[in-house]
Amino acid sequence: MEFFRKTLDPVIALGAIAVLDIFLFLLVGAWTVGGGETMMTGLIAQFFIGDSINQIPFWQEVFKPDAGYWKIYISLGMLFGAIVGAVASKEFFWRFPKRLSEWVMITVGGLLMGIGIRLAFVCNVSTFFGLTPELNLGGYLSMSGIIAGAWFGSLIYKRVLEG
């Protein structure tokens, strides 16, 4: 099938995703990923520490662990869709970071992403595909933050690449 042999133009892909996101906005709410990831974190923490999670106010007042939270299933769907795409196009294979610097950057980067999402209440997806198109003030604040952060991260990335 041609679709799985050639790389799709990202403008077409994102245009199609935007149209679908409008339908999602009408039915449940705009596309977001950070909220679902937070709920997964709560559920995983609950699995490991049990009822002790009730002693952490965040998991009572902000995100009460609930497996029926719809945003979780967007992320799981993305994983599923990506596996289907990768397997059908014969692009699935295990890859591991080779250098120690890569492991360090991914670890620090992952931590910063997690802390940043929770501090802001939004992720990059909500910023670009939800809040800003809704003309939400938070979208413009988040965009200024993410652009400054990406610029700062690029300086570090460049230094590591050159080093």
Next chain:
Amino acid sequence: MSPVAECLIAFVFGSVVGLLVQRSRFCNTAALRDAMLFKTFRNTKALLVAMMVLTIGFTGFISIGAGNPMRFDVGLNQILGLFLFGTGMVLAGACTVSTWVKAGEGNFGAVWALLFTFIGMFLFSLIWSFLYWPPAPSAMTGELSIERLQLGFSNAETLQEKTGIPAIVFGLIQAAVLFYIYQAIRRKEAKQQGSSGVESV
């Protein structure tokens, strides 16, 4: 709508997104990083097109009272949080979407990034439990609060209510700005191609 139906719709939507992102190699990180570091705009253009479509679609439906816009107070935490996030996504080489998509392609680095995103979220939940800032949704007032570093809540819906002008008008203005940026990028690309052509001659 029942919670099961909501989860099902979310899963179907996510599956199509995962497939399209995997096939197109779109990455939000690359949309910002590549434009800044390498002056290439393949992903930036796609991001702008999606934002244009969404702005017109969302504000159009908000104008007629349809849709489910996000409602929560915003403030300094958005700037700080997304600054940390933006730095992190460039270091990790993936954003929230591409971590899931790359994980689905067998990229263990993306799985690792996802694991530490979860750990980062859990660590923040511990810090929040001492600070109680930013305010929990139940404690949000929707109003300006200097002591809590919160600007309140405002979006296309509130703009329409306060001004009496349909939200789509503001949406079209934003879409025009995004289109101007898109065209500026295309002109820059044409110029880059032109100068590389002269060099190769």
